[in-house]
Amino acid sequence: xxxxxxxxxxxxxxxxxxxxxxxxxxxxxxxxxxxxxxxxxxxxxxxxxxxxxxxxxxxxxxxxxxxxxxxxxxxxxxxxxxxxxxxxxxxxxxxxxxxxxxxxxxxxxxxxxxxxxxxxxxxxxxxxxxxxxxxxxxxxxxxxxxxxxxxxxxxxxxxxxxxxxxxxxxxxxxxxxxxxxxxxxxxxxxxxxxxxxxxxxxxxxxxxxxxxxxxxxxxxxxx
Numbered sequence: 001x002x003x004x005x006x007x008x009x010x011x012x013x014x015x016x017x018x019x020x021x022x023x024x025x026x027x028x029x030x031x032x033x034x035x036x037x038x039x040x041x042x043x044x045x046x047x048x049x050x051x052x053x054x055x056x057x058x059x060x061x062x063x064x065x066x067x068x069x070x071x072x073x074x075x076x077x078x079x080x081x082x083x084x085x086x087x088x089x090x091x092x093x094x095x096x097x098x099x100x101x102x103x104x105x106x107x108x109x110x111x112x113x114x115x116x117x118x119x120x121x122x123x124x125x126x127x128x129x130x131x132x133x134x135x136x137x138x139x140x141x142x143x144x145x146x147x148x149x150x151x152x153x154x155x156x157x158x159x160x161x162x163x164x165x166x167x168x169x170x171x172x173x174x175x176x177x178x179x180x181x182x183x184x185x186x187x188x189x190x191x192x193x194x195x196x197x198x199x200x201x202x203x204x205x206x207x208x209x210x211x212x213x214x215x216x217x218x219x220x221x222x223x
Contacts, residue, residue, distance in 0.1 A: 003118040003127025004160040008153055010131035011105060011138045015150040018142025025143055034144040037137075038197030041104065045194055048108065048187025053180040057218050061185045064218075065211025075099075075206030085151060097148025101141050102155040103193055103205060105134055107186040107212065109179060115160050116174055119167025127160070178219040185215040 022030070052058045069075070082095035105111075110133075114126035134156075142149040163170070173179060189211070192203040 001118070001161060001164055002122075003114055003124025003131070004157065004164055006124065007127050007131040007134060007160060008157045010135040011101075011156050012150070012153045014135040014138030015101075015142035015153065018139040018144075019147065019150060021139070022143045022146070030144045033140055034197060037140055037144065038194050040194075041197055042191060042194035045187045045189075045191030048190060049184050051109070051180045051187065052184030053177045054219070054222065055184075057181050057215070057222055058184045058188070061181070061211045061215035061218055062188060062208060065185075065214045066208045068210040068214075069207035070204070072210075073207075074209060075204040078206045078209075082148060082151075085148075089147070091147050093146030094148035094151060097141065097145035098151045098155070099148070099206060100145060100193060100196070101138065101149040101152035102159075103189065104137065104141070105152060105156050106159045107189060109183045109186075111160060112163065112173060112179065112182065115163035116167045116171065119164040120171065172220060173216050175223075177223050178216050181219045182212065182215045185211050 025033075049058075079095050079099060082098045085098075086092060086094045110126055110130045114124070114130055117126050118124045138149055138152075173182065189205050189208050192201075192205045192208070195201040195203055196205065
């Protein structure tokens with residue numbers, strides 16, 4: 001759990017710095033920073049998308065996962081957590097920042113591989129590297145999207161902590177074929193986040209989260 005704890009602290013400190021800097025940054029500069037983040041997110045999503053080993057399985061994962069998530073109205077239910085904190089903390093800048101940053105920090109190959117390496121071998125090296133990247137990203141996200149990014153610290157702790165604890169049961173995910181398709185599926189979701197950050201298309205990325213469960217199952221049985 002060492003890597004997850006360090007990653008959690010990195011996001012906590014980074015987002016706190018971002019919130020402190022937000023008051024000092026003019027609105028037009030924050031807009032430019034958000035656009036830069038959106039463009040960078042698009043690039044990351046495209047790069048991850050090319051990791052797919054079988055395009056048909058990636059498409060199937062997204063279609064099936066998106067259908068399940070939409071049927072369950074999953075994004076609205078997830079946003080309910082953010083709305084709960086908005087009411088309790090009497091703030092209005094939580095839902096978007098929390099959901100966006102949670103997906104950016106927790107969807108990707110570094111999260112999966114880092115948690116496996118930490119959980120199975122006690123080596124948090126990948127998560128340490130991810131912590132550095134997340135530290136910088138959280139500063140920029142918090143300075144533009146607000147307090148919700150700080151709450152994503154809890155998401156990092158819970159999601160990565162769970163993956164680390166159950167790494168031995170999920171070891172099959174580390175196979176190149178399965179991980180590649182999983183990464184590509186997550187990459188397309190990251191791409192959709194980029195569209196949202198750039199205000200190009202408000203895709204309900206949360207509704208596609210079941211695709212991250214569908215992808216390794218389909219890949220496992222396909223192989």
